[in-house]
Amino acid sequence: MKGYFLALEGPDGSGKSTIAKLLQRELEEKYKFQIVLTREPGGTKIGEDIREILLSTANMEMGNRTEALLYAASRAQHVEEKILPLVESGQFVISDRYIFSSLAYQGFSRKLGIDEVMDINIFATNGFYPDRIIFFDLDYNLGLERKFAQKEGDRLEIAGDDFHKNVYEGYKEAIKKYPNKVKKVDASKPVEEVFKSCLEIIKEDLNL
Numbered sequence: 007m008k009g010y011f012l013a014l015e016g017p018d019g020s021g022k023s024t025i026a027k028l029l030q031r032e033l034e035e036k037y038k039f040q041i042v043l044t045r046e047p048g049g050t051k052i053g054e055d056i057r058e059i060l061l062s063t064a065n066m067e068m069g070n071r072t073e074a075l076l077y078a079a080s081r082a083q084h085v086e087e088k089i090l091p092l093v094e095s096g097q098f099v100i101s102d103r104y105i106f107s108s109l110a111y112q113g114f115s116r117k118l119g120i121d122e123v124m125d126i127n128i129f130a131t132n133g134f135y136p137d138r139i140i141f142f143d144l145d146y147n148l149g150l151e152r153k154f155a156q157k158e159g160d161r162l163e164i165a166g167d168d169f170h171k172n173v174y175e176g177y178k179e180a181i182k183k184y185p186n187k188v189k190k191v192d193a194s195k196p197v198e199e200v201f202k203s204c205l206e207i208i209k210e211d212l213n214l
C-alpha cells in the first residue's frame with residue numbers, strides 16, 4: 007500500500023501554509039482521509055533544532071554551503087523518520103516546502119547551482135520524491151508584503167529584495183530543469199480560488 011506525498015512550493019508569503027490547512031480540513035472532512043501536515047525546515051525534533059540554527063538572525067555569518075547542507079540535513083531526517091514511513095504505510099502527507107525550496111533559494115539565489123543542490127538533495131533523501139509538487143506562483147514583492155504584514159522577518163526573509171527576486175526566478179529555472187510532477191497555481195488569486203485549484207489537482211491525482 008502506497009500513500010501520497012504532496013509538496014507545496016513557492017516564495018515567502020505565497021500562502022502555502024494557509025492552503026495546506028484548508029486542504030487538510032477538506033480532505034479529512036469530505037473525503038475521510040487522514041492527512042499528516044508537516045513543514046521544512048523542520049518536521050522532526052532534529053529538523054526543528056536545525057530550523058532554529060538556520061533562521062536565527064544571530065547566525066548572519068553562515069556560509070551558503072553550510073546553509074544548503076543544513077536544509078538538506080533537516081530534509082534527510084524528515085524523510086527517514088517521518089515522511090517515508092508514513093507514505094509507505096499508505097498515508098497522505100502534505101509538506102510545506104521540500105527540495106524545490108533548496109533549488110530556488112540555495113541553488114539559484116545563493117548561486118550554488120541548481121544541479122549541484124539537486125545532487126546533495128538526492129543524496130539526503132535517498133531519491134525519495136513527491137508524487138506531486140504544487141508551485142504557488144506569486145510575484146516576490148507581493149509575497150514579502152504579505153509576510154511583513156504578519157510578523158518581523160527571519161534571517162532568510164530579511165536577506166534583501168534581490169535575494170527574493172532571485173528566489174522567484176530560481177523557482178522558474180528549477181521547474182524548467184525538473185518539470186516532472188510540478189503543477190502551478192496562480193497564488194495572486196483569492197485564497198478560495200487557490201484552494202480550489204489545488205484540490206482539483208489532488209482529486210485528479212487520486213481519481214476522486
Ligand code: TYD
Nearest residue numbers: 018046047077103104107108111112162163
Ligand atoms: P518557511 O517555514 O516557509 O518560513 P515561515 O515559517 O516564516 O513562513 O521557511 C523558512 C525559510 O527558509 C524561508 O525563507 C525559505 C527558506 N528555505 C530555504 O532557503 N531552503 C529550503 O530548502 C527550505 C525548505 C526553506
